[in-house]
Amino acid sequence: MLVQILFLIFATLLVAAALGLITARNPVYSALFLVLCFCNSAVIWLLIEAEFLAIVLVLVYVGAVMVLFLFVVMMLDINLAELRRGFTRFAWLGWVTAIAVIAEIVDVVWSHGLTGLDVGRSAAPESASYSNTLALGQVIYTRYAYPFELAAMLLLVAIVAAIALTMRRRQGLKYQDISRQVSVRAADRVRIVKVKAEKRT
Amino acid sequence: MPHTLATAWASLPGIARTTVWILIITIALILCVALLTLWERKVIGWMQLRRGPNRVRLLGLFPGLGQPFADVFKLLTKEVVIPTNANKLIFWTAPMIALIPAFAAWAVIPLSPDLVISKANAGLLYLLALSSMGVYGVILAGWSANSKYAFLGALRSAAQMVAYEIAMGFALVGVLMASGSMNLGIIVRNQEGGFLSQNWFWLFPLFVVYFISGVAETNRAPFDVAEGESEIVAGFHVEYSGIAFALFFLAEYANMILISALTAVFFFGGWLSPWQGWPGIGSTILGQPSFFWLALKIFLFLFVFLWFRATFPRYRYDQIMRLGWKALIPVTLVWIGVEMVLASYHIGPWAHSWYH
Numbered sequence: 319m320l321v322q323i324l325f326l327i328f329a330t331l332l333v334a335a336a337l338g339l340i341t342a343r344n345p346v347y348s349a350l351f352l353v354l355c356f357c358n359s360a361v362i363w364l365l366i367e368a369e370f371l372a373i374v375l376v377l378v379y380v381g382a383v384m385v386l387f388l389f390v391v392m393m394l395d396i397n398l399a400e401l402r403r404g405f406t407r408f409a410w411l412g413w414v415t416a417i418a419v420i421a422e423i424v425d426v427v428w429s430h431g432l433t434g435l436d437v438g439r440s441a442a443p444e445s446a447s448y449s450n451t452l453a454l455g456q457v458i459y460t461r462y463a464y465p466f467e468l469a470a471m472l473l474l475v476a477i478v479a480a481i482a483l484t485m486r487r488r489q490g491l492k493y494q495d496i497s498r499q500v501s502v503r504a505a506d507r508v509r510i511v512k513v514k515a516e517k518r519t
Numbered sequence: 520m521p522h523t524l525a526t527a528w529a530s531l532p533g534i535a536r537t538t539v540w541i542l543i544i545t546i547a548l549i550l551c552v553a554l555l556t557l558w559e560r561k562v563i564g565w566m567q568l569r570r571g572p573n574r575v576r577l578l579g580l581f582p583g584l585g586q587p588f589a590d591v592f593k594l595l596t597k598e599v600v601i602p603t604n605a606n607k608l609i610f611w612t613a614p615m616i617a618l619i620p621a622f623a624a625w626a627v628i629p630l631s632p633d634l635v636i637s638k639a640n641a642g643l644l645y646l647l648a649l650s651s652m653g654v655y656g657v658i659l660a661g662w663s664a665n666s667k668y669a670f671l672g673a674l675r676s677a678a679q680m681v682a683y684e685i686a687m688g689f690a691l692v693g694v695l696m697a698s699g700s701m702n703l704g705i706i707v708r709n710q711e712g713g714f715l716s717q718n719w720f721w722l723f724p725l726f727v728v729y730f731i732s733g734v735a736e737t738n739r740a741p742f743d744v745a746e747g748e749s750e751i752v753a754g755f756h757v758e759y760s761g762i763a764f765a766l767f768f769l770a771e772y773a774n775m776i777l778i779s780a781l782t783a784v785f786f787f788g789g790w791l792s793p794w795q796g797w798p799g800i801g802s803t804i805l806g807q808p809s810f811f812w813l814a815l816k817i818f819l820f821l822f823v824f825l826w827f828r829a830t831f832p833r834y835r836y837d838q839i840m841r842l843g844w845k846a847l848i849p850v851t852l853v854w855i856g857v858e859m860v861l862a863s864y865h866i867g868p869w870a871h872s873w874y875h
Contacts, residue, residue, distance in 0.1 A: 350659075353655075369639075369640070369641045370641060370644065373644040373645055373647075374644070374648075376648040376651075376652070377647055377648040380648075380651070381648060381651025382681060382684070385651075385654055385681055388658055388662075388677075389658070389677055389678075392658070392662045449640045450641070451640065451641055451701055496838070496841060
């Protein structure tokens with residue numbers, strides 16, 4: 319009962335935050351609403367005892383991805399009037415995407431049959447010693463070892479690609495060679511000149 | 520009287536007892552922060568051949584003991600000035616967002632053999648997630664104040680914290696490998712057997728990386744470019760005054776205590792005695808596990824924090840990035856490889872029976 323009440327509270331918050339995300343005028347507010355969305359979905363995952371997924375969602379998306387997002391959004395100076403002009407032009411694209419997503423959701427629900435989908439029942443609670451992380455690790459590193467490693471390689475390639483795209487040597491760029499900077503000695507920089515004192519004339 | 524108190528305590532429902540413990544820990548933490556600010560000024564004063572605060576007495580005790588409380592009352596009664604073009608909502612919430620993770624993290628830290636608020640199985644992950652949320656207070660404060668200096672400080676610290684979180688996470692992967700659990704209580708228990716069987720012995724490079732990243736995560740000297748006074752006034756909290764500023768201060772010092780506590784738990788056996796199980800001293804009261812060992816270890820690491828601040832000049836921004844990405848992360852990756860070798864030959868912590 320408590321779990322269901324909690325679920326309803328956080329699901330409502332999640333939907334409200336999602337609505338706020340697409341209606342907020344200030345892009346920074348939108349990004350913050352997205353953070354709220356992630357936090358609420360993490361709580362919903364916690365309620366079905368998927369604590370690993372819940373915490374990793376917060377760790378990766380809230381802790382890293384959204385920080386970089388905010389980072390970019392905060393530095394933008396967005397002109398709302400200009401944005402609105404594009405809105406009507408590309409509205410049909412948005413509608414097509416929305417309808418496609420809704421159709422997919424409906425299809426999934428329908429294929430299970432509305433009666434077969436028991437939304438009122440939650441999964442049987444596991445015992446206190448059950449570790450979600452351990453269970454997930456055992457499956458990922460045995461049964462799904464190859465798909466998992468493939469996904470890891472894919473991410474690595476993506477990182478390398480992102481770095482390769484942004485690594486540009488601009489002409490005339492001044493940069494510091496740190497190892498040379500560190501290994502510099504006083505004798506390289508300072509020349510001690512002994513000047514004889516002259517007599518006043 | 521103690522007997523009736525004890526029965527009354529035991530008859531309370533679990534949630535009430537937890538709430539009382541949360542209150543006790545929070546208040547104790549705030550007091551510790553107050554005393555830590557005094558200790559910091561005293562220690563740095565001594566290192567620089569000064570006296571530090573020595574005027575305000577509390578109940579006629581140690582001179583200077585009243586200083587943090589005097590500071591708090593001064594800040595409480597000061598006006599909080601809000602910049603005209605600031606985003607008021609975010610400006611007000613940012614200090615609280617900075618403060619919450621610093622306090623919430625204490626929920627999973629085992630304070631003594633039988634005192635921990637939550638025995639969460641994913642405690643280590645929870646700590647990582649919370650420490651990654653600490654950056655929000657900083658960037659929101661920097662952005663909402665609508666000030667160049669605050670924004671520059673926020674950008675610097677956001678980049679720095681994201682970079683050092685990776686090294687920190689990898690160091691914790693090493694701890695996870697050596698302990699075989701993400702439950703902090705079990706991590707402590709698996710270091711039983713005295714000073715030399717604690718994690719720091721086999722994970723020494725990871726300990727160094729973790730502590731350095733911890734100093735960088737808390738934006739403390741020598742990594743305090745986020746508030747580099749000589750360049751950007753005071754960084755992200757330049758526009759904050761009065762109690763709003765005090766909250767940022769509280770968050771920073773609470774984070775220092777937290778990082779010290781975590782270093783003690785992950786690498787130095789938390790509440791375990793360093794002489795546990797040693798012949799002679801191990802069988803006396805000094806060999807018993809207790810909260811005081813944890814407190815002593817936290818105190819030592821806090822002293823190192825202050826020592827760093829009094830000793831090292833501030834790193835330049837590009838040096839910070841270079842250290843994080845090109846020195847600390849490779850060290851952790853190499854040591855995880857070393858751990859794999861140790862584990863496959865059952866050396867060190869991997870020789871224990873709980874590992875198999």
